[in-house]
């Protein structure tokens with residue numbers, strides 16, 4: 001065993017390859033031993049059957065040559081026929097004849113060497129009147145097959161048994177066992193080698209994937225594990241790891257972008273505020289000039305705290321710390337109220353802001369969050385629509401949902417960007433310097449608010465043809481199917 005130790009490397013015993021090989025070895029070891037035992041059994045049965053058939057023939061022949069006259073056995077054969085004489089002598093080598101009481105009438109030396117049966121056993125065979133073939137060992141351990149039976153002659157029944165040594169069979173079986181046992185270690189070594197090789201082949205993709213995965217770091221997250229195209233479990237695993245890397249890379253990029261954006265977003269106003277205050281300090285002479293410098297700085301501080309608040313709100317919401325204060329409220333009335341707040345800004349930009357709502361669309365919702373939702377959608381609609389455009393706000397009932405649509409006639413969102421605009425920090429690149437550039441947090445917060453209210457949101461848009469955001473929230477108490485109230489004619 002000691003020669004094996006240098007072959008065992010640290011960690012090898014825990015390796016899957018080692019354990020697979022050991023499993024092969026145990027499995028094939030048991031299988032080979034089982035097959036050997038089964039083959040030996042079959043071989044023994046075949047050999048014994050041959051001897052048994054031979055004994056049967058010899059028993060018949062003995063009956064032919066033997067006749068009993070006046071209780072005496074007489075062997076009838078041609079003394080001059082040497083061949084016949086030899087046959088009879090062979091038949092008489094292991095032979096016994098007894099009367100019905102079990103008294104031995106004639107027994108050969110060969111039979112005595114096997115052991116003469118007791119009278120009781122002889123009587124039992126005669127009573128059963130059926131031929132019996134059994135294997136018996138002589139006192140010195142040699143196996144014999146004995147054929148016992150009843151012989152009818154001289155108007156009486158006699159007991160006749162003949163036998164044959166099974167030593168040759170035993171020798172063949174021993175030979176088989178020895179050869180097989182000599183072959184077994186060779187087969188087992190081949191199993192180990194084959195198992196070791198097969199396990200390496202089977203596990204190579206795993207090893208390669210593990211090595212490749214080990215090389216992935218924050219700096220080269222774009223690396224993907226190669227697929228072998230076999231479509232097996234390992235390929236599926238590689239596919240899963242790759243899609244996990246996609247997600248990781250995406251959120252890594254987002255986080256990196258976020259840090260850049262946040263620091264940029266915070267640094268610019270901070271630099272501006274600092275500049276304003278420094279200029280004020282150096283150039284202001286009158287209280288009015290100081291006042292103006294402070295008011296300007298305050299406005300920028302206000303913008304800054306707005307950004308910080310947005311970030312804080314989103315991280316509170318996404319970490320599940322923002323608890324909704326739900327109450328039944330009229331979605332349409334709220335939309336009208338919010339639109340009114342944007343009316344002046346819209347007019348200032350030369351834009352038309354139209355509202356059309358179905359009254360009575362009750363939703364169970366957090367008013368502050370719904371106001372935030374509409375503010376974001378309306379602010380975006382105004383921001384991305386040039387003057388002269390139109391923004392439409394609509395609330396209506398649709399089945400068991402209240403549906404809000406905020407549509408504009410602005411620059412629209414290219415299709416390839418639409419699936420991403422609800423992600424954090426995602427902004428559609430406009431290609432030009434944009435002073436009103438947001439953080440890309442508004443829609444992700446809107447998305448969170450909609451989901452937190454059990455609703456859904458989608459967007460339809462074509463570049464240059466405006467965008468239409470549709471929010472569906474479950475109605476607080478869906479009314480039984482009836483015609484919409486706006487279609488009813490009021491009766492005084």
Ligand code: ADP
Nearest residue numbers: 380381384412427428438439440441442443467
């Ligand atoms: P931001 O603070 O940048 O507006 P949002 O999350 O609100 O962030 O929006 C993400 C991006 O989706 C915006 O940068 C803009 O490119 C695009 N977007 C949102 N609303 C509209 C709209 N009504 N029309 C055109 N593009 C829009």
